[in-house]
Amino acid sequence: MTTLAIDIGGTKLAVALVDEDLRIRDRREQPTPASKTPDALRAALQVLIEPLQRQATRVAIASTGIIRAGELRAINPLNLGGLMHFPLVQTLTDLTGLPTLAVNDAQAAAWAEYHALGGKYHDMAFITVSTGVGGGVVSNGKLLTGAGGLAGHVGHTLADPYGPQCGCGRVGCVEAIASGRGIAAAAEGSLAGCDAKTIFIRAEQGDEQACQLIQRSACTLARLIADVKATTDCQYVVIGGSVGLAEGYLAQVKAWLAQEPATYHVKLLAAHYRHDAGLLGAALLAQGE
Ligand SMILES: [Zn+2]
Numbered sequence: 001m002t003t004l005a006i007d008i009g010g011t012k013l014a015v016a017l018v019d020e021d022l023r024i025r026d027r028r029e030q031p032t033p034a035s036k037t038p039d040a041l042r043a044a045l046q047v048l049i050e051p052l053q054r055q056a057t058r059v060a061i062a063s064t065g066i067i068r069a070g071e072l073r074a075i076n077p078l079n080l081g082g083l084m085h086f087p088l089v090q091t092l093t094d095l096t097g098l099p100t101l102a103v104n105d106a107q108a109a110a111w112a113e114y115h116a117l118g119g120k121y122h123d124m125a126f127i128t129v130s131t132g133v134g135g136g137v138v139s140n141g142k143l144l145t146g147a148g149g150l151a152g153h154v155g156h157t158l159a160d161p162y163g164p165q166c167g168c169g170r171v172g173c174v175e176a177i178a179s180g181r182g183i184a185a186a187a188e189g190s191l192a193g194c195d196a197k198t199i200f201i202r203a204e205q206g207d208e209q210a211c212q213l214i215q216r217s218a219c220t221l222a223r224l225i226a227d228v229k230a231t232t233d234c235q236y237v238v239i240g241g242s243v244g245l246a247e248g249y250l251a252q253v254k255a256w257l258a259q260e261p262a263t264y265h266v267k268l269l270a271a272h273y274r275h276d277a278g279l280l281g282a283a284l285l286a287q288g289e
Contacts, residue, residue, distance in 0.1 A: 003286050004049060004056035004096070005279040007105060008032070008041075008063035008072070008088075010079035010131035015048045016276075017055055018283035024276060026052055038086050046095055059092045059100040060286035062108035062278035064132070068149040070102055075153060076167035076175065079132045101286045103145070107152055108281030109271070110136025111143045113238040115284060116272035121235040125228050126271070127154060129221060129249075130241035133175040137232055143285075154228055155179070159220045174224045178217040180243050186213055200246050218249060222256030226264035240271030 007014040009032060016027035028048060033040040053059075064080060066073045070089030074080050088102045103111075110126035117124060122141040128134045133155030137144045144151040155175035156168050163172030164185060176182050180196030187194055191202065191209055202210035221244075225237050239250055254268055271277050 001057045001287070002055055003283040004052055004059045004098070005283045005286075006045065006049065006059065006061045006063075006092070007278040007282075008045075008061065009105065009278075010064055013044055013048055014279060015045075015052060016279055017052055018060075018280060020287065022280055022283065024279065027276075027279075028052075032080070038083065041083065041086060042091055042095075045091070049092075049095065053096045053098070056096070056098060058286050059096055059098050060282035061088055061092060061100065061102040062105040062282040063088060063102060064105050064134070066149045066153070067102050067104050067107075067145075070100075072102070073149075075150075075156065076132055078167035078181070101282065103282055103285055104134070104136070104149060104152070105278040106134030107136040107143060107145055108279075108285065109134075109240055109273070109277035110138055110152065110238075110281065111284055112273050112277040112281035113240070113271055114138040114143070115281075115289070117236060117238075123232060123234045124236040124238065125152075125154075125232055125234045126238045126240065126277075127221070127224070127228070127244070128241035128271075129178055129180070129217070129239065129244035131180055133173075133179045133221075133224075134241075135228070137228075137234070139232060139234075154224060157224065157227060159223065174220055178220040178224070178243075183213050183217050183243070186216070196243060200243075204247070214249065215252060217243065218252035219256045222253050222260065225253070225257055225266065225268070226260045229264045229266045234266060236267050236269060238269045238271055240274070240277055242275075245270055245274065 014029040135154035160172040166173035166176035
């Protein structure tokens with residue numbers, strides 16, 4: 001049985017065929033359409049999956065946002081170009097005629113990373129730091145999705161009550177400070193208007209403001225990890241995402257976490273499946289594993 005796996009993110013759409021043994025074939029991706037309409041997303045997905053769908057027996061989708069009853073609802077509409085609502089499962093069932101499962105991307109990635117830990121640990125959390133900050137929690141060997149799909153959205157917990165407005169409607173969320181967009185939004189002067197990728201390059205070149213912006217993100221993430229440890233008593237926290245996996249970032253997070261009381265210390269790992277964790281986790285869930 002081969003799964004057509006789809007990852008819908010804030011900046012890119014990725015599709016691939018995933019075999020039963022989790023081998024990824026024919027991975028392809030393109031930018032998430034800038035247009036804010038469901039039609040644009042549907043059309044982009046149709047083009048991406050068309051060459052692959054005949055080789056698959058089922059579809060598994062990992063998507064940003066809250067996935068409730070097969071529908072995508074944006075928690076932070078900024079992450080999907082303003083798209084608020086999209087009938088994910090219905091759309092892919094119509095396009096492919098195949099059984100389709102949809103799950104939040106960070107929850108899917110948590111499940112893949114839980115598998116990568118080899119079944120030795122039954123309580124873990126996954127946090128991705130990229131366009132936004134997402135998360136997934138595995139508790140006693142079970143992936144938590146929650147009654148309405150909201151479980152694990154740790155990026156929208158409070159980091160600073162006097163912090164910046166978050167796209168979800170709250171003020172001072174971890175996402176508004178630690179995410180790639182949060183890092184870029186706080187840049188001033190010579191870095192004003194730069195994206196997170198550029199700010200990381202400038203930090204490597206020794207730019208003081210760039211270093212401080214990244215440090216602020218890493219410190220905020222470390223405090224979040226202490227909160228997650230207090231909430232879930234997890235044995236591991238796995239970090240993914242383009243910011244989370246950027247050179248030197250995890251080391252900074254570890255250093256900040258070490259300054260918290262020992263009760264809140266937890267082992268930190270970089271995501272084993274790197275940028276494919278969402279695709280693979282959705283495929284694993286579709287396989288019933
Ligand atoms: Zn928020």
